[in-house]
């Protein structure tokens with residue numbers, strides 16, 4: 352818009368709106384009009400290009416750097432999935448079209464793709480039905496917990512709480528609480544999995560659900576998971592699977608077979624779509640048959656003539672969880688990614704993700720504390736507690752990595768590990784990249800021994816330097832909290 356008013360000047364390529372297009376009559380009250388012209392930028396094309404290119408270079412991205420951000424599965428996103436999602440036939444589709452032209456040819460393809468995606472996600476997870484409506488993992492959690500509440504209510508049961516292990520992602524207790532449940536946290540045992548004794552103690556007729564991820568945020572698969580789901584079911588509770596770590600078990604194990612009744616997936620983690628910085632995401636929710644009546648509306652239905660339509664007439668549904676039908680572009684990318692890889696490809700994803708994580712873990716073992724040291728799945732957690740003795744914290748190592756062109760791991764999560772650094776290399780990295788990361792991490796461990804003071808000055812080469820943390824906290828406006 353601004354360019355329209357930019358005046359042509361010698362040497363500049365401003366654009367001037369032809370006079371005939373300037374609205375002559377303005378109906379706005381005079382007091383709303385500006386007294387003098389707005390100061391809009393008048394810049395040449397190369398200046399604009401440089402401005403935005405330089406801005407884009409301030410971003411850390413999977414396309415430019417290694418990004419081992421634990422739990423987030425920052426894997427390379429094949430460009431072909433972007434191309435497919437950007438096809439004119441998809442992007443020009445209006446979300447209201449199916450309601451205006453019921454069964455019209457205009458949207459049949461989109462409905463069919465969504466329905467196919469639901470089906471393939473059922474196969475991958477061992478669930479009976481899926482909804483693609485939730486816009487992110489956390490939104491899927493809320494949808495899932497609301498379905499759990501509706502199910503218990505419909506059975507005439509008033510349940511009070513949800514059991515969540517202390518290694519859980521912060522969104523788990525948040526979703527349970529927003530849906531109206533009390534949260535009971537179960538501590539982890541010495542092996543890093545939910546303490547079975549404490550679980551049995553806390554499980555009772557007031558338990559609505561057990562909510563966990565498996566493998567958990569320490570990268571550990573709970574060997575008692577089937578026993579846990581059997582106990583939960585016996586007590587009348589449902590099993591909720593946080594699918595953020597599905598990358599670890601793709602094609603190897605299915606939550607549905609492990610006894611879970613409800614799952615959310617993070618399409619933007621496991622199945623293409625780069626994320627971070629707030630989106631875009633998609634958190635579809637899958638359920639076993641008994642929970643199907645409670646899924647959000649609308650539901651995609653295939654008519655006997657083979658066409659698709661949307662069903663809003665579901666009396667037990669929890670209602671709308673999002674406008675329209677979910678984040679269609681992210682769904683498209685996930686569907687294309689799944690078709691691209693096929694069954695064998697998906698199995699390779701989890702095998703390589705697990706292999707890469709274990710390779711890093713074994714190579715770094717001698718240099719950092721590893722509180723839970725058994726074979727890990729797709730991620731593992733280091734502790735900088737050894738380095739802390741010299742005054743070097745996990746955050747200092749994270750900042751030093753930025754200078755080496757590596758995105759820091761997730762730090763200070765999970766909460767049960769002191770000075771945690773949670774590393775998830777993903778399956779898309781080469782051995783060369785992993786070896787470089789190992790070298791850098793070992794070098795930093797040595798530097799922490801020899802010259803710990805230098806860490807406070809990192810990063811030195813990043814576009815934005817390290818903020819003064821004390822000042823940042825002191826200056827924080829209460830409105831920001």
Ligand SMILES: *Cc1c(COP(=O)(O)O)cnc(C)c1O
Nearest residue numbers: 422487488489520522593595617
């Ligand atoms: C990322 C993540 C979530 C939340 O998913 P979003 O898509 O970020 O809302 C939940 N649980 C775990 C374990 C996660 O890693």
